[in-house]
Structure formats: structure tokens, C-alpha cells
Amino acid sequence: MTKKFESVQVDDLALNTGQGGEVHQIAGGDVETLTTQGGTPVSDDQNSLKAGSRGPTLLEDQHFREKIFHFDHERIPERVVHARGFGAHGFFETYESLADITAADIFQRAGEKTEMFVRFSTVAGNKGSPDLARDVRGFACRFYTKEGNWDLVGNNIPVFFIQDAIKFPDLIHAAKAAPDRDFPQAQTAHDNFWDFISLSPESMHMALWIMSDRTIPRSLRFMEGFGVHTFRLVNAAGKSTFVKFHWKPALGLQSVVWNEALKLNGADPDFHRRDLWDAIQMGDFPEWELGMQLFDDAFAERFDFDILDATKFIPEEEVPIRIVGKMTLDRCVDNFFLETEQVAFQTGNIVPGIDFSNDPLLQGRNFSYLDTQLKRLGSPNFTHIPVNAPRCPVRHFQQDGHMAMQSRKGRANYEPNSWGADIGGPRESPERGFRSFPAEESGGKARVRSETFADHYSQARQFYLSQTEVEQNHIAKAFIFELSKVETLAIRSRMVAHLLNVDEGLAKKVATELRLKDMPKPASAKRPTKMDLKASPKLSILLNGPKSFKGRKLGILVTDGVDAGLLTGLKKAIESEGALIEIVAPNIGGVKASDGSWIEAKQKIDGGPSVLYDAVAVLTSKEGAALLAKLPPAKDFVTDAFAHCKFIAYSAQALALFEKAGLAADLDQGCVKLDAAKEAKSFVELCRELRFWPREKTLEPA
Ligand code: HDE
Numbered sequence: 001m002t003k004k005f006e007s008v009q010v011d012d013l014a015l016n017t018g019q020g021g022e023v024h025q026i027a028g029g030d031v032e033t034l035t036t037q038g039g040t041p042v043s044d045d046q047n048s049l050k051a052g053s054r055g056p057t058l059l060e061d062q063h064f065r066e067k068i069f070h071f072d073h074e075r076i077p078e079r080v081v082h083a084r085g086f087g088a089h090g091f092f093e094t095y096e097s098l099a100d101i102t103a104a105d106i107f108q109r110a111g112e113k114t115e116m117f118v119r120f121s122t123v124a125g126n127k128g129s130p131d132l133a134r135d136v137r138g139f140a141c142r143f144y145t146k147e148g149n150w151d152l153v154g155n156n157i158p159v160f161f162i163q164d165a166i167k168f169p170d171l172i173h174a175a176k177a178a179p180d181r182d183f184p185q186a187q188t189a190h191d192n193f194w195d196f197i198s199l200s201p202e203s204m205h206m207a208l209w210i211m212s213d214r215t216i217p218r219s220l221r222f223m224e225g226f227g228v229h230t231f232r233l234v235n236a237a238g239k240s241t242f243v244k245f246h247w248k249p250a251l252g253l254q255s256v257v258w259n260e261a262l263k264l265n266g267a268d269p270d271f272h273r274r275d276l277w278d279a280i281q282m283g284d285f286p287e288w289e290l291g292m293q294l295f296d297d298a299f300a301e302r303f304d305f306d307i308l309d310a311t312k313f314i315p316e317e318e319v320p321i322r323i324v325g326k327m328t329l330d331r332c333v334d335n336f337f338l339e340t341e342q343v344a345f346q347t348g349n350i351v352p353g354i355d356f357s358n359d360p361l362l363q364g365r366n367f368s369y370l371d372t373q374l375k376r377l378g379s380p381n382f383t384h385i386p387v388n389a390p391r392c393p394v395r396h397f398q399q400d401g402h403m404a405m406q407s408r409k410g411r412a413n414y415e416p417n418s419w420g421a422d423i424g425g426p427r428e429s430p431e432r433g434f435r436s437f438p439a440e441e442s443g444g445k446a447r448v449r450s451e452t453f454a455d456h457y458s459q460a461r462q463f464y465l466s467q468t469e470v471e472q473n474h475i476a477k478a479f480i481f482e483l484s485k486v487e488t489l490a491i492r493s494r495m496v497a498h499l500l501n502v503d504e505g506l507a508k509k510v511a512t513e514l515r516l517k518d519m520p521k522p523a524s525a526k527r528p529t530k531m532d533l534k535a536s537p538k539l540s541i542l543l544n545g546p547k548s549f550k551g552r553k554l555g556i557l558v559t560d561g562v563d564a565g566l567l568t569g570l571k572k573a574i575e576s577e578g579a580l581i582e583i584v585a586p587n588i589g590g591v592k593a594s595d596g597s598w599i600e601a602k603q604k605i606d607g608g609p610s611v612l613y614d615a616v617a618v619l620t621s622k623e624g625a626a627l628l629a630k631l632p633p634a635k636d637f638v639t640d641a642f643a644h645c646k647f648i649a650y651s652a653q654a655l656a657l658f659e660k661a662g663l664a665a666d667l668d669q670g671c672v673k674l675d676a677a678k679e680a681k682s683f684v685e686l687c688r689e690l691r692f693w694p695r696e697k698t699l700e701p702a
Helices: 062-072 165-175 191-198 201-210 258-267 271-281 297-302 336-341 360-377 420-424 458-465 469-485 489-502 504-514 564-576 622-628 632-643 652-660 677-687 694-698
Strands: 085-094 113-122 137-145 148-155 231-234 240-249 287-295 322-332 553-558 580-585 615-619 648-650 671-673
Touching: 085 137, 085 271, 085 336, 113 322, 148 240, 165 191, 165 360, 191 201, 191 489, 201 458, 201 489, 240 297, 258 469, 258 632, 271 322, 458 489, 469 489, 469 504, 489 504, 553 564, 553 632, 564 580, 564 615, 564 677, 615 632, 615 652, 622 652, 632 648, 632 652, 648 652, 671 677
Parallel strands: 553 580, 553 615, 615 648, 648 671
Antiparallel strands: 085 113, 085 322, 113 137, 137 148, 231 240, 240 287, 287 322
């Protein structure tokens, strides 16, 4: 359960008089003595040292100077991308030995448990930006293996915007706030971003993904993760197999809708981090299975696209995913800064048995991640910070530098040396040590882009055609929203020209809604779009959703006089599904139910809008409904829930609220009147579908 604060009597606390020197008692006993960094006990932390009670502050006040000095230096540069993130500890369990495919120690023994740290993030926004920005989510995983840290620094989308790392600064500059005005923040709906994208045909596949609901996940627990690049696995005999890494969430996929995301950012900018924190604190540990798509040179040769091109994915239908283990996140951090902020992931952190491919994006990343940590953490010794320190022995001759915490003992700080095994220190091991796969490389030096990277539209089309009608509609609407915020007409038109190469229907819909005066010609393409790639149903969120309401939340709006039996019945049905309820009421103190019992509220109605919940219920008395009908946030509660296609349960008396909100005549099969507690179960069964999508069409103008 989430920890509740123990109630403290206000009178129990010795209030600060500012006079200093009081022994501050906290309910429950004496506290430890405050000290300086040097360990000197502090007598007064309320007043600086002065010459006389009204005189100047004295420079000799070491405690004051140290306290302010440290405060002044609390900040470090935020990450240049992925600044806003949230981390958690966990472990990985290997399902089976993969010794025939890789020598990586972590994959040798079934049942092996390996400690992990994971950080999820958005990309474009600053550290304080809202969680529901339309954005790619970072999915960075560290495995503390017995042979070193392995960092799989992935995203929640399997492809990327660009093909060569040299374009990364341009992409990120274009996506982030413009340099002259420093806005817009944490969003791509602006001229610079779409200017860059529309001038970079290689981004078209990713553009389709980011306009899909993948970029507005319901929670970090309901999204997939991808290693994106092709990597190599190498076995003990030196045989290499190509691999793409996948994370599959145990709870299935779920996203919110765009209008909901916009409102969520206001209602709870911390929606995702709070959700993950709550789930872990309650013991409902999030899980993902690790999958591998394994393939050889022959497949790479015959595949329609280049496996080194990070703007392409390999459909699961072509190379099935082999599930090899499971990650469980079971512990929140003790301190956000020490762990989540200071964790320094590096794509270069690989272990024997795993190797890079020549993907030019990956090769560029290998430079960037090491380099950026020096800027952020200020010292080459960032691996000494506990969250970055490997859990296996670390032995080398590197030394000194800012903030050094560890060094070898003794006189030997170089090798070769002749000091003997005890003093002389470690030596390389050709048998155990990491060896790069000896791939043969040839060719003249040139700044080139391989011809095999030239098809920019075929997989964009394949992705679009793999979506359900509801999802295709969301993609179209996202393009319309984003391009409506673009002020330069030529950029809007240029994007439509690209969409014509993806799907004519999509392009026309976007052009019509933007009211483009002239339909542009299709963008010129180096390679014509392959029209016959098979749809991949695995790419749809809705086709890969959960089978239950587990891990989701029902928001119940109640008033005084709520039918106690009905409320208990609904609560029981939700809990037996493994889901949660949250009580919303006109006042935070709670309400008095029909049987006289007191129901505590978690949210006051104006702080608990329906966007916080996966489904909602309104259970009231007649008087209660009349009260709610006068409250704008209560009307918004049902109007939004309806517009966001949520399942809605209501008691007969609550109908007055729906009437006042103008919804009574529109209530559909996704809205269920609960007359008796026993009907609660069938409502919860309905909620397993998550949303009542048929409603969406009825909400659009004919
Ligand atoms: Fe990153 N990226 N990236 N990136 N990236 C960073 O490293 C970079 C790319 C990703 O939670 C930075 O430690 C370049 C792809 C995640 O701490 C930086 C290129 C993918 C995180 C950097 C890429 C990612 C980062 C900033 C183009 C998915 C957050 C802070 C070649 C496979 C890690 C830092 C965390 C962070 C560079 C492209 C994922 C600047 C140059 C593709 C999840 O080094």
C-alpha cells in the first residue's frame, strides 16, 4: 500500500520561534544532531552569526557559508536530450540458456537474476516539462552483469528520425524550443520541427510513428521498448547472429487520446512518474519480457531494407520474437538526484558476447554518450557513483581526476610492470576479455549514404496500413493538429506532399482539414513506395491491448447519500480484477453514504478530473446529482469521459448530471446504468476493452 503519513498533532511540534537553540522535538522522540559537512554539531540553524542582534553577518560563520555555498552548486546541466526522466531499480530473470547464440554471461543460465536500473524519459522537453507531451519515450536499461554493465539504451518506438548521427544536433535543435524565443517547450507542433522533417524524407517513417498514439502512452507500464539498432550476439565459438531487442509489457499496450493528453498535462504534469511510483510502492511491480529477433547474414541479404538503417524495422511476422527473460521493477529510488539524475547510460557499455553493428547512428551514439557524461557529471570518475558502478570487480590503472573515490592500492599504476602478481595488478585476458567480432571491412573513405538506405516511404505506408481504422484516424488528426500550429503554409504543403507517397487517403484527409488551397504534387522520391508490403498487425496498439482492466484505475464521483451497497459492490468487482479505484467528491474530506458510513475522498472534484482515470462511475443521491449539476468541474468530468470514449457507470439518480451536461440523449452501450451491486461485475468486464471506440465516430461531424 502507498505509505500514509501518520497523523501528527500540530501541538506536538515545537514551533520555530526563530530564537534558535531549542531542542526541536518531532513526535516520536529525539532527533539526531545536525552537523556541518565536516561533522561539527550545529547549535543554531535558524540564524546566521552576527555582530550584535541587529549587526552585520560575520564572514567567519563557516556553517552559514558552507550551507549557502553548497546550495549555490546544487544544479548540474540537465541532459541535452531526455532531460525529463524517471528511474527505478529492478532485476532481470533469464528464462533459458542462450549459450549456443551468445557468450554473454547474463544469458548462460536459466533462472539467473541480474540487478537492473531503468530510466524512462521524454526527449524534447526540459526537466520540468509535462509527462504527456507528444514525444518519443526513452527506455534506457542497465543490466549489472557479472562481466560488466550492459546498457540497452532504447526507445518506445522501434525506428528513428535519421540515418546518420551527424544529423542528430540538427534534429534536436529543430525539435526543441527556438533559440530566439525559447518556446515552444516539449512539443513538436511548430514550424522549426516540421520544416526540418519535411526537408528530411528519411524521417517520414518515424513521422508516422510519432503521430500515432505511441507518443502519448497511458503509462510507462503500458508501452513497448526497443533497442532500435541491429546488434550482434557472438557465441563462444565466435559465431555471430544479428539481433534486434524488444521489451513487451505484461500489461499490454495502452495510450490516451490527444485531447486527454492536453488536459492531463494541466491536471497532473507528473502523471507518468506518479503512476510508476504508485505501482511500485503498492507492490504491483511492472514487468516486461525481453524478446530477441534473431537473424543471419542470409536474411539480412534478402530483407527488403538494410538492417543497418535505423529508420527501418523488421516486422515480427517476418522474424518472430523469441522471449528470453523478464524484467521486474520492484524498487523506487531512495534519492532522485543520486540515482535517476546521475545515472550515466552509455551505448558503449556492452559485454563479451554482445557487439555493435555498423549502423551509423549507433556508431555515432557510442561517442556521444561517454562524452556527454563528462559535461553533465563533471568528472571522468562518474563510474564511481553507486548507480553507475558495476557490481562485478573493477580493476584497471586509470587514476585521479575530480572526485576520485577509488584507486588501486600499492605502487603499481602502470603495466607492464615487474612487481609480481600481488602488487603488480591486473592483466588482460585473451580468453575472458571482450573481443570485437572480426567483421571484414573494406572501401574507400567517403562521406556517403548507402544506396540501400534510400527507400523512405514504403515502411511508413506499411506502418499506416497496419493500424486499425480508429488508429489511422488518430494519426490523421495528429498531423492536422501539428500542422495547424505550423504558421508557414509552404511547410504544411511540403508535409502533405510527403504523405502522398505514404497513403493518398491520409494525405487528402490532412489537406482537406488544413484547407490547403492546392493539393501539392507528391514529393520526389529516390525509390518508389512499395505498395505491396504486408500489414503487420503487431504494430497496432489496439490489437495488442490487454485482456483485462488490471493495473488500470476507475474514478468514482460520489456525493452524500451515495448507495453504500452499490459502491461496495463496484469496489469489490474492481479489486478482484486487480485494478484500482479512486474516490472523487465535491469536498476532499469525503461524503456520508446512505448507510451513514463515511467515505474518504482522494480527490476534490476540481483536482480530480476524469482524465486521471481509465474509466469512471458517477454514484450519487438525488440531491447529490442536483449539486453536481451546478458544478462546472463535475460537468467536465462526465463530458470529458464521454468525449474520450471511456466506459461510464452511473446510478439512476446521477442521470440529472448527464442531462445538465447535455449527454443524456447520447448515452450509448459504453455507458452502463448500475441498478444493483451485482451488475458491477459486468461493467468491469466491459472495461477490459479499455475504451468504447464506436463512440468516436458519433462525436465527429458527419
Ligand atoms: Fe540518445 N542521447 N542519441 N538516442 N538517448 C542521450 O546521453 C544521441 C538515440 C536515448 O535515461 C544523451 O546521457 C545521439 C536513439 C535515451 O539517461 C546523448 C543520437 C535512441 C537517452 C544522446 C541519439 C536514443 C538518450 C543525452 C544519434 C534510441 C536517455 C544524455 C546518433 C535507440 C538516457 C545522455 C537516460 C540520451 C545522444 C539517438 C535513446 C546526448 C548523438 C536512436 C533513452 O548522449
